Amino acid sequence: MKMLKYTFGLLVGALVLLSSCRDFVDPNIPYSEFDTGAYLRTISRTSTTFNYFSLGSSNFALTLEAVDIEDGATVETVEIEVQHRRLIPGVGLEYTPSEPVNIMTLSASDFAPNTDSRFLRTSFEISAADAIAAVGLTPADIEGGDVFEFSLILNDVNGRSFNRENVSGNIAGAPFYDSPFQYFVSVICPSDLGGTYEYTATNMDSIYGSCDGTISGTTTLTPVSSSPGSYRVTDGTFGFWDCYGDSWGSGNVRINDACNTLSMSGSDKYGASYSMTVVSSTPEELVFVWLNSDGETGEVTMSAMDGTPLPIFN
Structure with a gap:
């Protein structure tokens, strides 16, 4: 009986080996x-x-x-x-x-x-x-x-x-x-707008008051990995809230590039939504007006800091 079990075991082992090695x-x-x-x-x-x-x-x-x-x-x-x-x-x-x-x-x-x-x-x-x-x-x-x-x-x-x-x-x-x-x-439509840009903001106005003169600064467009062609903006008001003594904080506003047609989406820390309209576009600079659902607005002239030509946007 012991020999029978031993022989049976060898047979099973051989079958397993052959089945696992077949190609x-x-x-x-x-x-x-x-x-x-x-x-x-x-x-x-x-x-x-x-x-x-x-x-x-x-x-x-x-x-x-x-x-x-x-x-x-x-x-x-x-x-x-x-x-x-x-x-x-x-x-x-x-x-x-x-x-x-x-x-x-x-x-x-x-x-x-x-x-x-x-x-x-x-x-x-x-x-x-x-x-x-x-x-x-x-x-x-x-x-x-x-x-x-x-x-x-x-x-x-x-x-x-x-x-x-x-x-x-x-x-x-x-x-x-x-x-x-x-x-x-x-x-x-490949988009490669990630980077830091110089801007000048003018015509800033809202129901809360206006901001005379201009504001100059830099903003960074950070690519959103889960949404190709979408870029998170450092400050959706481009410095306008500085006139109020406020700060951008936790806002999440994006500029979206769909085949060189730009749009703005997302909201600020108060829940106001954002949109934009392109005024003019050249390889040297982009001019657009942003607007939020609280009635705040401003005109922004933006150019690449390193002088890289911009696409022509709609």
Whole structure:
């Protein structure tokens, strides 16, 4: 009996060792329609945004790895489709065209061996210009915040297709698989206004009284990490409260840059909200009027301390 237990233990140990060391892809890839399938693991997202200010040099680029029971050899083609969408306030999402259109097709020959894994890989690049033309638009039609939806359809040699409609949540979203079959490329407006600025404030007035003359000083725009294009202002009144003998304190007012259109948001320590209107804008200086819900206002002329040219703002 002792020998039987010992032999059984060795057998179990060997099975555990073999199962833990095997190096192949589990054929039971959890697709909703197929027992055995293939997927495209995202190896590198080289570029997944279009720069609104530089559409001519923007592109969407990926490196993908074909994973299947034959190390990627069952892939026949990968169709890439694109569709443009825009959020219309009060209406919802508007798609152009109404259905995705093909922009590129990869063939089996586009997949090749690599030195990092045994699976076949491919890299591709689609320019923003090609994506815009494919959906029937021109660069003049594009706005900051637009999104291009790229969808992939993997067709294998067995006549099956794998896409965003039949991929399971595990394959699409789990870090190991990372195969969503769909990528959202946003049109972004890079903003880099963080820093310290010199300002002169004039025309300061409120229901509590006015402040004659001018106030000069510096203010720092601190980027808000959770909100790209948003900058916290050192003092939302730009020194106006000094006339009252008051201080800015714990106020949280921001200047927001959305594709060179500026706005002000947030509130001061008393709960008053803030807004702004751009009066003029040149590379040398920005002139704007701020206003809060307590009726306080002032005109500010602001320039970069290091002389860096400013964008032209709206």
